Amino acid sequence: MKMDVKILDARLRDQLPHYATTGSAGLDLRACIDGPIILAPGETRLIPTGLAIHLADPGYAALILPRSGLGHKHGIVLGNLVGLIDSDYQGQLMVSAWNRGQQAFELTPMERLAQLVIVPVVQAEFNIVDDFEASRRGEGGFGSTGRQ
Ligand SMILES: O=c1ccn([C@H]2C[C@H](O)[C@@H](COP(=O)(O)OP(=O)(O)OP(=O)(O)O)O2)c(=O)[nH]1
Numbered sequence: 001m002k003m004d005v006k007i008l009d010a011r012l013r014d015q016l017p018h019y020a021t022t023g024s025a026g027l028d029l030r031a032c033i034d035g036p037i038i039l040a041p042g043e044t045r046l047i048p049t050g051l052a053i054h055l056a057d058p059g060y061a062a063l064i065l066p067r068s069g070l071g072h073k074h075g076i077v078l079g080n081l082v083g084l085i086d087s088d089y090q091g092q093l094m095v096s097a098w099n100r101g102q103q104a105f106e107l108t109p110m111e112r113l114a115q116l117v118i119v120p121v122v123q124a125e126f127n128i129v130d131d132f133e134a135s136r137r138g139e140g141g142f143g144s145t146g147r148q
């Protein structure tokens, strides 16, 4: 698919997000900040990415996800856990950077902070009913099938 992209920060012109390998699902998003930012343990900051996208088609959405290295090694994940980008959103992509770790983390200008994944979406119509057609699971959940 092709999506409209606006480059809001000139520094991105020579380091546009791209799929790093042929099989990559995510496009890395960079921290478009003017100087280093120290994220104290527990702190959350909204970080601009210098990029806007317009998916336009309600059959798509984009997800902002943490990078595994930053999340696992440094505790840098997302304040909203997952960012959901609507197909009609035209503003700058923002990353809620949360230091869930015990150590301060220095975020460097233009470092790759999170990743963007484009996903298909189905908008559901409601068919209001009094009772569902029976299923094997019924209302069982939250471990109802056991652990092993
Ligand atoms: O990590 C994120 C999450 C959201 N957004 C933008 C795109 C999205 O389409 C819009 C609204 O996001 P969401 O619906 O999750 O937030 P809300 O709190 O419900 O705000 P709104 O009332 O604007 O829908 O904010 C980001 O840039 N980054």
Ligand SMILES: [Mg+2]
Residues within 6 Å of the ligand: none
């Ligand atoms: Mg919303």
